[in-house]
Amino acid sequence: MHQVERAIFDLRRGMTVVVIDGDTRVLVQAIEGAGEEAVSRLAGLAGDTPSLVLSRHRLAVLGEPDARRLARLPLAEGTDRQRLVDLAFGLAPEARIGREALARWRRALEPAQAADRAALALMRRSLLIPAALVARVSEAEWSAVQARLDDGTWLAVRADEAEQCLEGGVGMLKRVSEAQIPLEDAFDCRFILFREPDGLREHVAVVINEPGQGDEAVPLRLHSACLTGDLFGSLRCDCGEQLRNAVADIQALGGGVLLYLAQEGRGIGLANKLRAYTLQDGGLDTLDADQVLGFGDDERRYGVAVDMLDALGIRRVQLLTNNPGKMAALAEGGIEVVERQALFGSLNDHNRRYLSAKSERAGHLLDAVFTGDRDSTG
Numbered sequence: 001m002h003q004v005e006r007a008i009f010d011l012r013r014g015m016t017v018v019v020i021d022g023d024t025r026v027l028v029q030a031i032e033g034a035g036e037e038a039v040s041r042l043a044g045l046a047g048d049t050p051s052l053v054l055s056r057h058r059l060a061v062l063g064e065p066d067a068r069r070l071a072r073l074p075l076a077e078g079t080d081r082q083r084l085v086d087l088a089f090g091l092a093p094e095a096r097i098g099r100e101a102l103a104r105w106r107r108a109l110e111p112a113q114a115a116d117r118a119a120l121a122l123m124r125r126s127l128l129i130p131a132a133l134v135a136r137v138s139e140a141e142w143s144a145v146q147a148r149l150d151d152g153t154w155l156a157v158r159a160d161e162a163e164q165c166l167e168g169g170v171g172m173l174k175r176v177s178e179a180q181i182p183l184e185d186a187f188d189c190r191f192i193l194f195r196e197p198d199g200l201r202e203h204v205a206v207v208i209n210e211p212g213q214g215d216e217a218v219p220l221r222l223h224s225a226c227l228t229g230d231l232f233g234s235l236r237c238d239c240g241e242q243l244r245n246a247v248a249d250i251q252a253l254g255g256g257v258l259l260y261l262a263q264e265g266r267g268i269g270l271a272n273k274l275r276a277y278t279l280q281d282g283g284l285d286t287l288d289a290d291q292v293l294g295f296g297d298d299e300r301r302y303g304v305a306v307d308m309l310d311a312l313g314i315r316r317v318q319l320l321t322n323n324p325g326k327m328a329a330l331a332e333g334g335i336e337v338v339e340r341q342a343l344f345g346s347l348n349d350h351n352r353r354y355l356s357a358k359s360e361r362a363g364h365l366l367d368a369v370f371t372g373d374r375d376s377t378g
């Protein structure tokens with residue numbers, strides 16, 4: 001897996017990576033940051049016309065009615081950067097590209113192969129826009145490509161290994177360091193840092209009052225990182241308030257655990273969350289904005305949370321959340337969710353639309369926020 005992690009750094013820097021699947025060798029480049037000449041440059045290096053690998057969410061935005069899987073869109077020679085953006089993550093593709101032309105693009109779609117799936121997995125793990133420029137290396141160009149691999153200019157990764165990178169080595173989380181950190185609302189707190197084996201993400205368990213000694217369900221909060229809300233008190237969401245309320249609630253319950261998970265922007269990363277905010281300012285809601293960028297409603301996975309609970313010896317929990325998806329994910333991971341306790345922030349003019357989309361479209365249990373009955377639990 002070592003090569004995969006290095007490939008992620010290369011892709012984030014805008015470099016080309018080679019994905020190998022048996023006899024198929026594919027040059028891969030992130031769409032984000034691709035220059036004006038990216039398509040013709042990659043065509044020259046590979047000796048073949050590049051394609052664009054798009055997620056099923058983005059394909060649905062392009063009007064593909066039956067988009068269940070990712071697919072590969074062969075690009076015309078000389079496709080410029082603006083057209084790449086129009087296809088990969090731009091707003092209103094039909095208006096930009098034209099109805100007929102877009103239908104032609106859709107008819108040209110080809111099923112994705114292992115190297116294409118690998119390319120998209122690498123983009124997601126890299127927290128880049130989930131679209132990849134790919135080009136099959138021709139026989140004629142293979143020796144030139146091989147020379148760049150041999151001299152260390154480029155890296156090669158195996159498609160099957162790259163495809164697995166989204167799992168991030170679940171089950172191999174490293175417990176790295178810890179310290180006592182008294183908080184305003186909970187004096188006896190221990191912060192324990194866990195690192196994913198590929199070194200890309202770190203998560204923190206905040207253990208309040210050393211719970212989990214008996215059979216009692218442990219009060220637990222899973223909190224996904226939100227830099228803007230947690231740190232700056234952004235009014236666009238309710239995260240900062242939820243974070244502080246969770247600490248106070250766990251303290252009031254006698255102690256428990258807060259897992260602070262590196263899942264910024266429901267797993268799409270801060271760069272993409274800021275892009276999504278700008279799309280929301282143009283009229284989209286929180287879910288549609290993510291879809292325009294090629295993401296699903298919620299890109300989070302909770303395997304690391306289950307691993308952290310395992311490391312802390314916690315099997316039964318009282319979960320502080322309004323999100324049924326978190327309860328289901330823990331149950332799937334073998335953690336018994338004995339009870340749920342609601343946890344609210346305040347409603348304001350800036351987060352009303354965000355919270356109503358979560359309530360109406362994503363099934364979050366937020367009725368009490370809108371009726372003002374903030375004490376209710378479910």
Ligand SMILES: Nc1nc2c(ncn2[C@@H]2O[C@H](COP(=O)(O)OP(=O)(O)OP(=O)(O)O)[C@@H](O)[C@H]2O)c(=O)[nH]1
Nearest residue numbers: 222223224225226237263264265266286321322323
């Ligand atoms: N993509 C995206 N992410 C957002 C937006 N607003 C907030 N977030 C992220 O949404 C996540 C919210 O995390 P949580 O509060 O733990 O989870 P939740 O799904 O709201 O569920 P509960 O709070 O447990 O009820 C954080 O990662 C935020 O960064 C948005 O408009 N778009």
Ligand SMILES: [Zn+2]
Nearest residue numbers: 226229237239
């Ligand atoms: Zn937030």
